[in-house]
Amino acid sequence: MSDLLEFEKVKKRFGGVSALSGASFTVPKGSVTALLGANGAGKSTALRVALNLEKPSQGLVRVLGQDSRRIGPVELRKIGYVAEGMEMPEWMTVDQYLNWCRPLYPDWDRKLEEKLRGIFHVPSNRPLKALSRGQRMKAALLSVLSYRPELLILDEPFSGLDPLVRDDLTKSILELADQDSWGVVIATHDIEEVERLADRVVVMKLGKVELAGDREELLEKWRRVEVLVTDEWEEPARYPSEWLNVKRVGMVVRFYESKYAKEDLGEKLKTHFPLTADPALQRVSLRDVLRVLTKAGRVEVGS
Numbered sequence: 291m292s293d294l295l296e297f298e299k300v301k302k303r304f305g306g307v308s309a310l311s312g313a314s315f316t317v318p319k320g321s322v323t324a325l326l327g328a329n330g331a332g333k334s335t336a337l338r339v340a341l342n343l344e345k346p347s348q349g350l351v352r353v354l355g356q357d358s359r360r361i362g363p364v365e366l367r368k369i370g371y372v373a374e375g376m377e378m379p380e381w382m383t384v385d386q387y388l389n390w391c392r393p394l395y396p397d398w399d400r401k402l403e404e405k406l407r408g409i410f411h412v413p414s415n416r417p418l419k420a421l422s423r424g425q426r427m428k429a430a431l432l433s434v435l436s437y438r439p440e441l442l443i444l445d446e447p448f449s450g451l452d453p454l455v456r457d458d459l460t461k462s463i464l465e466l467a468d469q470d471s472w473g474v475v476i477a478t479h480d481i482e483e484v485e486r487l488a489d490r491v492v493v494m495k496l497g498k499v500e501l502a503g504d505r506e507e508l509l510e511k512w513r514r515v516e517v518l519v520t521d522e523w524e525e526p527a528r529y530p531s532e533w534l535n536v537k538r539v540g541m542v543v544r545f546y547e548s549k550y551a552k553e554d555l556g557e558k559l560k561t562h563f564p565l566t567a568d569p570a571l572q573r574v575s576l577r578d579v580l581r582v583l584t585k586a587g588r589v590e591v592g593s
């Protein structure tokens with residue numbers, strides 16, 4: 291099994307609301323997959339279906355190779371789930387909470403727990419209800435990372451946290467991701483976090499997957515192109531549909547090529563800019579790709 295999580299044409303309806311409308315994507319072993327999309331795109335629902343907190347109305351979700359509707363304690367011991375605003379036993383102190391969690395997980399790694407405590411500095415004798423948002427998130431992550439889950443499912447874990455806390459959390463996750471053959475799926479609006487953490491992206495829109503794949507492969511297909519035109523140049527009636535956000539400012543035409551292949555782009559440039567010299571090509575960031583696609587109405591990512 292190389293995919294820890296597989297969604298096959300999954301639909302989920304809540305009464306008249308379609309939260310998932312045929313979503314398909316995978317989270318392979320060894321990957322950190324970011325689940326992106328505007329508010330209401332279906333990210334949390336997808337993760338809840340994966341955890342069997344909701345049943346799919348149609349389609350199939352496999353989690354660690356099992357139909358999500360059949361997963362039970364055995365699988366759940368290998369899955370870590372942390373979501374913003376998740377319920378925790380508020381009256382327990384962090385120490386009591388970890389003491390309570392430890393025997394539930396045969397793979398609990400005491401050394402790793404100590405190491406993470408050293409990094410996170412969560413006040414151990416304070417009840418969970420008295421912790422700040424960041425401290426709560428750290429306590430929650432501590433309680434799942436310590437049993438080295440095969441699949442870590444995070445729903446908006448960093449929203450509203452200060453940059454230093456986010457750094458701590460990101461580092462700990464990446465450290466684990468390096469060591470083990472495990473996988474992470476993280477629903478987020480935070481593109482910066484995605485750029486640092488994820489090697490795969492899945493972008494959802496209205497319950498469907500609009501774009502999915504390896505981050506580097508995706509970025510390799512994109513270039514920002516700048517062409518210097520002359521007075522004789524006549525603007526073509528149409529540009530190739532894979533050229534997005536085409537703009538002319540003075541004698542410069544700029545656009546984003548979204549299906550970059552060196553020779554192919556050379557040919558297209560010759561056709562549309564026959565008289566011009568070498569164009570300037572630049573690689574782009576994931577943030578740019580998502581911004582341009584959002585503008586073109588292809589996807590929505592939110593903030």
Ligand SMILES: Nc1ncnc2c1ncn2[C@@H]1O[C@H](COP(=O)(O)OP(=O)(O)OP(=O)(O)O)[C@@H](O)[C@H]1O
Nearest residue numbers: 304307308309327328329330331332333334335336
């Ligand atoms: N229990 C529910 N009952 C009714 N509708 C729901 C329920 N859960 C989710 N929905 C609806 O399903 C759609 C998808 O919601 P979901 O929470 O999965 O989106 P999301 O991508 O996680 O959004 P956000 O980024 O705002 O967290 C929304 O229209 C939401 O209102």
